[in-house]
Amino acid sequence: MSILTPHFPEGQHRGLETHMMQLHRGLVEIYEGMRRYPIVYYYHSRRAYRSLPYTFRMIGGMVGALRWGLPAHHPGSQTPWDPTLITGLEDVVFYLDDRFLSENLKDAPDPAPFETFEAALLRGKDPADPWLADFLRINAFMRDLACLDGDPEPVEAYARYGAWLPFAHRNRTFYEALARDLGYELDQLEGEPGELTF
Secondary structure (H helix, E strand, C coil): CCCCHHHCHHHCCCCHHHHHHHHHHHHHHHHHHHHHCHHHHHCCCCCHHHCHHHHHHHHHHHHHHHHHCCCCCCHHHHCCHHHHHHHHHHHHHHHHHHHCCCCCCCCCCCCCCHHHHHHHHHHCCCCCCHHHHHHHHHHHHHHHHCCCCCCCCHHHHHHHHHHHHHHHHHHHHHHHHHHHHHCCCHHHHCCCHHHCCC
């Protein structure tokens, strides 16, 4: 999510389309490279932020926060390249899962009930569900980034949470399986790019 911060000066989104277009181009290059030269999948960079697992974690987290972390009517959640990047990401994940991964990805859990969600969203009740806690953290971060005032509308936010959960769960389980497959420890991949070397 820190990648999005420079693109929201004073709450206004700027330059997102160009950045997302470049990320999409990078995804296409990864896909084409591995289709032509499958051995590239096993490349192990000494810089964790250049690794395949980190790339998918970063892109998935960014597009998920942008698409579902803001209210549906917000212009930042409606950038034209966001759906394209989400589709491209899902296509490449499907290809890599089918072709390379040595373990099956688990299905997403059911969303928390609306009452639990509403209590956590509006009353600051700490949720036991880690996925709900992640969504609420993303929602709060994006609201701060976009300088949105007032409380979020619970029904609208719950719909976003329900749409975000399968995407985020698949992205996270794919990232973790990819890291295990390629011999990375998860804690090696959790920091910011400047911190990540082996």
